[in-house]
Amino acid sequence: MEEEQEHQLSYRFLALILGGLVVLTAVTVGVSYVDWGFLNVPISLFVASCKATLVLLFFMHIKYEGLAIKVSFISTVIFLAIMISFTFWDVAFR
């Protein structure tokens, strides 16, 4: 436990991330005024996922965490995806 180095992020860097998040918010709101047909949902979810990734990696420091947290986080997301997609074996074919 001695290799415990604390990762410090500068205000400037964090502000940069915030800037990115604000821009992406503007993009998703802007895009929502255009009708892309069935692509609407994928696009907005894609932008949301970009934002979520930024928050996770830098605000939540996941980029600097060990393997345990990274792997388990990804497993959680996969489990969530399974919950949603496997329900569609039923719903989509009923």
Place this chain on the structure above:
Amino acid sequence: MEKAIDKTGVRIGMWIFLYSEIILFGGLFVLYAVYFHNFPEDFATGGKELNRIIGTINTLVLLISSFTVAASITAVQRQKTGQAIALILFSLGCGLLFLVNKYFEWGAKFAHGLYPNSDRLYEEGPGFNIFFGLYYTITGLHGLHVIIGMILLSISLVLVIRGRVTAQRFAMLENSGLYWHLVDLIWIYVFPLFYLVL
């Protein structure tokens, strides 16, 4: 028992807790996905009833507060207690602003006769009812998490003021911060799913 605190361990514990929160909302997102599949048009009409401006403002408020919380940790690490206190206070202010906005938003919906079990929801048909059912459940649960997050941040604030959170020992602040970011994270998905569906 004079061992150094294993910060990584504490963080692992906190993250595991966050996973359970993610799955908690995940259950509701399962419902959202299925009902969106069943009633795409109604969800679009429902989405138009929501105020996109308030939604966007709330998104920005949460993003900014997330930033200030992250920055407050940097401040603590740099031993700038004053800055840290200011940043946490600001974040709390953002949380409050979010809730006030939410209050007015819900209030406006109620005034339009859109609340669980309302006559209007009966009349407008099943898909519309489900959209608002989900809207109230998910944003309600999210609001509850905002409140919990604010409580955690307030505790951390007190600890910072008392000098119990230091550059060597800031697990409490860090964990409150993680919780706060999670609240933000969920909103990042809630926002497009309810306010921006077409």
Place this chain on the structure above:
Amino acid sequence: MDPVRGVDLAFWYILGISIILLIGITVVMIVFVIKYRRSKHPVPVDIRDNLNLEVVWTVLPTLIALTMFWVGWQSYLGLRNVPEDALEIDVAGQMFSWIFVYPNDKETENQLVVPLGRAVKLNISSWDVLHSFYIPSYRIKVDAVRGMDTYAWFRADKAGEYDILCTEFCGLGHSQMVAKLRIVPEEQYLAWLEEDE
């Protein structure tokens, strides 16, 4: 193949293999416990694993399991694929009885009468909570759900009286929610269909 027979064969197939496995495991276990008891066999042999054996007992059961799945699935298809000439009867579950509605709008409670030799398709729904429509003799069962249509079918191939039960817990009278299936010759059925109750 007749669906009842299909299901029964699947039962025999799966249960048969299971019983063989169960007896095998149990006998081996008992033999080991007796043969290698400490008083007779004080020094154990240090065996930690055996890759070949482990691969065999992973792959072989997987293959057996897959055949079981297939047999089960085929018998399920028998229960789901309704012959085209089936007689359609609507069924509704309510607390606590079964309502049957015939093509000529005749309605009966807890009494299902069908002509001998016909395939019968039951369109099932519920008026309140969940119920489940079950005829043990024909191996069919399906939930009655409000706002949703489900179905089951059977071939009425033997005259007689059969039990119809509710298998989804639905409240106080759940176990009293019993109806009778009567299979009668065609002409008797037609006469019955016309009479008023």
Place this chain on the structure above:
Amino acid sequence: MSTVTEHRDSQHFPAEHASFFATTSPPGQKGIWAWLLTHDHKRLALMYLWAVFFWLTLALLLGLALRVELMAIGETIMPADVYNAVFTLHGVIMIFLFVIPAIPAIFGNFMLPIQIGADDVFFPRLNLLSWYLYMLGGAVAIVSLFTGDGFADTGWTFYVPFSVTTETNVSLTVSAAFILGMSSLLTGLNFVTTVHRMRVKDMGWLQIPLFTWSLYATAWVQILATPVVSITLVLVVLERFLNIGLFDPDRGGDPLLYQHLFWMYSHPAVYIMILPGMGVISEIIPVFSRKAIFGYKGIVVSSLAIAIAGSLVWAHHMYTSGMSDVSVFVFSLLTFLVAIPSAIKVFSWVSTMYKGSILMTPPLLLALVFIYLFTVGGLTGLVIGAAGTNIHVHDTHFIVAHFHFTMFGGTGFAFFAALHFWWPKMFGLMYNFKRAYLGAILATVGFIFHYVPMFILGMQGMPRRYFDYLPQFETGNFLAGFGGILLVAGILLMFVNLWLSFVSRERAEGDPWGGTTLEWAVPSPPPVHNFIDVPRILDYPYDFSEVLRRAAEREKGN
């Protein structure tokens, strides 16, 4: 017992290391507070033990009352509404207050830190909180019995729309389940963090004892599955108070979605229930065979495979629910694949005994009974997993018998086996073997008499949750009731026998059985700080050469 004398000498443990019973943690606490505020994982384990004994006994007696009611047609000892509440109560207690928490909370709390050479769990205070949540959940369940319109009568599955429309006190019952879910989740969180961060430095992942491995796999399922049922139960309460209509078919809701969400938790939950039990068996079999567990890696992998694949098969509870045929196909196929890891474990246990040096003891007998009963449960699971046969037996007594074989014959008997295996370790006292054998045999015979008739009843078509039944089911129900009486008598005899060890006070040594895992390297009962020096870790956790050497030495000494 005279047959089991291969203890390590008590001189190995200097007398000044008083047991955890004598030392409070945190220090300075007095009397009852020394227990109610304790951070010591061993004290908490015992507190769970007494609570679990209480709930288990209560639920056993409730279950017996149900079967007695069913021994004859018509109303005998209770009316239908009481019957419905009692089977719900039996299910809720057994699932949420016994089967899920019993092995992890008692033996996990006690043994997991010791097995990995740690002093305590990672978050001791959180551990205490889990215990309080457990007690609170139990208290809420009791309160819901006597308030409102009585205990829920929905069955432990709380299916909508019935659970939303029934008059009984569903909201409070559901809250109890919610709180208990929190408790089990926090225990899981604690275990995962402990295993990751508190292992002795030398202990690599493949040197972790199998019981700890099984708890680790279980903990992940607890963490990832429990919140699903939490939110689902919250939704039921919201429906009851606000009438949102999320599951109401008249207002766009889909009642089947409730079932999906419910089983998304509750199917993985059956693996939460069985995995720790399998872990117990994986410890007992090698110790009494004095031989390495056969296929250590295979068992570890199968534990993880069960945990992962178990999360993919929830809808096999729903073949008759009216869901799509595609879904039936997919979930049936996946179900058969989940059966494999369990089979691997059974084969490994049996092979472990091959050319071993087997000593019959009560824990081993119970473990062997476990293997037999669990195999029956698993194999009948194949009948239920296959789509066509499932339709006939779904929601009948066949299902009741099947899941009791796995949950009771499996986890229940694993729990009894663990009790007899670790009782000397936990209390430093040895129980009477004769009574233990008698109790175990009585319970086993009773068990078979109790549940085998139910398989036949189910095949004949008797549905579950039935207050009354048709005449053709009478013989089977009578036999089952008769077996139930034997079963309960056997279990109570086992408990009384364990209790009597406090009276006879026959001392048990630190290592009465000759085990290799670390809990046998500390005194019985262990001191408050488990290890004085950093313990030595075996390269292979089930290496019995040391145990054999000691046995041989003692042989020479005689």
